[in-house]
Amino acid sequence: MPPARCAAPTLLLHTRCPACSPCAVPKENKYDIIPAMDDLVDREFGDYHIIRRIGSGATAEVFLAEQRSLGRRVALKILKKDLANDETCLRRFVREAKAIAALNHPGLVQIFQTDCLDGYWFIAQEYIQGETLQQEIQRSGALPIQQVINILWQIAAAFETAAESGIVHRDIKPENVLIGKDGLVKVTDFGLAHVKFATEKTESVLTEVGMTLGTPLYMSPEQAQGHKLDHRSDIYSLGITCWHALVGRPPFSGGTALSVALQHVNSQPPPLAKQRPDIPPALIAIVERMIEKKPENRFQNFHDILLALQERGMTPENLALMPKSRPANMSARRALQQALELRRSRFGKTVTALLVIVFFSLFGFSSGLAYRTWFKPELPESIALDIPKKSTVEEQWIYACFVQSPEAWQAVIEHFPEENYRWQHKAKRQLIRYYYFNNDSDKSFPLFQEFFELGSIYPEEQILGLAGLAWCTLLNSSDPQDIQRAQDYLSGIPLSLVFNSDELFRQIFDAATKMLRQKKGELLGV
Numbered sequence: 001m002p003p004a005r006c007a008a009p010t011l012l013l014h015t016r017c018p019a020c021s022p023c024a025v026p027k028e029n030k031y032d033i034i035p036a037m038d039d040l041v042d043r044e045f046g047d048y049h050i051i052r053r054i055g056s057g058a059t060a061e062v063f064l065a066e067q068r069s070l071g072r073r074v075a076l077k078i079l080k081k082d083l084a085n086d087e088t089c090l091r092r093f094v095r096e097a098k099a100i101a102a103l104n105h106p107g108l109v110q111i112f113q114t115d116c117l118d119g120y121w122f123i124a125q126e127y128i129q130g131e132t133l134q135q136e137i138q139r140s141g142a143l144p145i146q147q148v149i150n151i152l153w154q155i156a157a158a159f160e161t162a163a164e165s166g167i168v169h170r171d172i173k174p175e176n177v178l179i180g181k182d183g184l185v186k187v188t189d190f191g192l193a194h195v196k197f198a199t200e201k202t203e204s205v206l207t208e209v210g211m212t213l214g215t216p217l218y219m220s221p222e223q224a225q226g227h228k229l230d231h232r233s234d235i236y237s238l239g240i241t242c243w244h245a246l247v248g249r250p251p252f253s254g255g256t257a258l259s260v261a262l263q264h265v266n267s268q269p270p271p272l273a274k275q276r277p278d279i280p281p282a283l284i285a286i287v288e289r290m291i292e293k294k295p296e297n298r299f300q301n302f303h304d305i306l307l308a309l310q311e312r313g314m315t316p317e318n319l320a321l322m323p324k325s326r327p328a329n330m331s332a333r334r335a336l337q338q339a340l341e342l343r344r345s346r347f348g349k350t351v352t353a354l355l356v357i358v359f360f361s362l363f364g365f366s367s368g369l370a371y372r373t374w375f376k377p378e379l380p381e382s383i384a385l386d387i388p389k390k391s392t393v394e395e396q397w398i399y400a401c402f403v404q405s406p407e408a409w410q411a412v413i414e415h416f417p418e419e420n421y422r423w424q425h426k427a428k429r430q431l432i433r434y435y436y437f438n439n440d441s442d443k444s445f446p447l448f449q450e451f452f453e454l455g456s457i458y459p460e461e462q463i464l465g466l467a468g469l470a471w472c473t474l475l476n477s478s479d480p481q482d483i484q485r486a487q488d489y490l491s492g493i494p495l496s497l498v499f500n501s502d503e504l505f506r507q508i509f510d511a512a513t514k515m516l517r518q519k520k521g522e523l524l525g526v
Contacts, residue, residue, distance in 0.1 A: 040078070046117045048076060048124065059083055059093070064127060074112060075128075079121040088503060090121060097123045103167070107158025109178070109188040130181050133245065134174035142248035145279060146319045151177065152242050153309055153316055154185035159238070160302040163231040170229060172237035173218045174244060216260040217250045221293050224261040225394050226401060226426065232295040235302065239290025246287070247275045261398055265293070282312040387411040393423045400427065406434050432468065433504055441472040448472060463493045464505045471512040474519060483519050490516065
């Protein structure tokens with residue numbers, strides 16, 4: 001039986017798949033016939049035959065597949081089905097395909113198709129035979145200097161093209177750098193990319209300023225603080241990635257994502273020269289400039305990085321002339337690892353087994369004690385979080401970004417009352433987001449009212465307030481007067497602003513509009 005194909009056109013967002021009427025999947029039976037992700041292996045999927053799973057992430061699974069019509073192997077990146085109805089995830093997923101498809105550079109993974117089949121959104125992209133930079137580092141430790149220079153050159157060249165098209169990747173890290181068997185380096189995973197298309201008057205932002213996304217180990221200071229980002233943030237992340245490749249570990253580490261992010265904001269990484277004395281001073285100067293804390297102190301674009309490498313003779317053409325270089329401790333480290341593996345004996349295995357028995361015995365005792373201590377029946381079901389006060393509003397904001405609780409956002413407002421608009425306003429937007437996704441109209445209503453009253457100063461916030469007031473009014477009421485009041489709120493929003501506003505507004509506006517149509521239909525008996 002052929003797969004049910006969504007009527008949504010390729011590369012266009014169709015947010016209601018798989019439950020929408022244009023799909024061939026009957027709404028009441030869609031969950032019965034949509035296959036589980038594990039069942040896709042060795043299955044016909046439209047024009048593709050899925051061979052095996054090759055990767056997994058927070059939002060998508062990646063499979064190796066054969067495209068039958070063209071006789072080529074591709075990588076199918078398939079959005080997890082529990083996220084298919086999440087408008088933000090779906091927009092970001094399709095936006096990733098559009099972002100890369102708009103570019104043409106050998107350093108960027110090619111996109112062949114994006115579509116919806118069997119209730120799954122997927123991207124068919126170029127399949128690279130090789131491994132990620134992260135896998136290479138885990139296997140070999142610190143990489144040869146020539147290889148790191150080659151990786152830096154190829155990524156900088158690729159992102160020179162991306163930056164010219166208004167794309168900020170926002171998640172450069174070793175896991176997103178693919179190294180082919182032919183040595184060609186390609187960047188993938190534009191799922192968090194910030195994109196501006198030439199046909200759009202304003203930037204299309206799937207994550208508003210203030211929302212911290214990315215990987216803390218490679219995150220720029222301004223990204224950790226929720227500031228607006230440009231390509232200089234990608235330059236920082238690429239510099240940290242190169243630091244990791246040269247040394248064999250990231251410059252910062254910690255027990256929590258917050259502690260790592262704060263180090264990017266406040267701490268200097270260990271000097272590269274002390275970590276690895278064989279690195280040429282010219283390369284050290286380039287990497288350390290890339291990871292300057294202030295964006296204005298870094299290279300201002302990727303072209304400047306290429307020029308700096310070229311001026312110092314570190315081009316792909318000259319790499320073959322450079323002496324082979326790897327950290328002096330690499331051979332000793334590998335020899336030690338092999339010696340440890342050879343020393344495994346029957347006695348060692350017996351000792352290991354005894355240690356495991358002792359460990360689990362102690363673990364069982366301590367677990368029972370912890371349960372009695374921390375999970376007493378008399379404790380209340382919910383406990384308010386105790387949010388500590390940080391020394392600066394920036395640190396308070398970063399803490400709130402990682403805690404993601406209303407108490408944390410409220411702490412930004414209460415602990416720093418002198419920060420009238422910028423930080424307090426951003427915190428209030430996050431409170432609105434939290435209360436909206438938790439359907440809490442009582443707590444969000446006064447915030448929407450406050451935003452509406454800012455209309456004379458900030459018109460873009462007034463429309464958020466109007467959409468929110470309509471949503472709150474309709475959420476728990478079907479009274480004709482409330483329906484009319486909500487319609488008045490929505491009619492006050494100019495349509496010209498609807499598609500040029502941020503994602504939070506569009507989500508609330510769409511929800512309010514949908515509820516209004518539904519409740520007006522109920523009144524009319526439709």
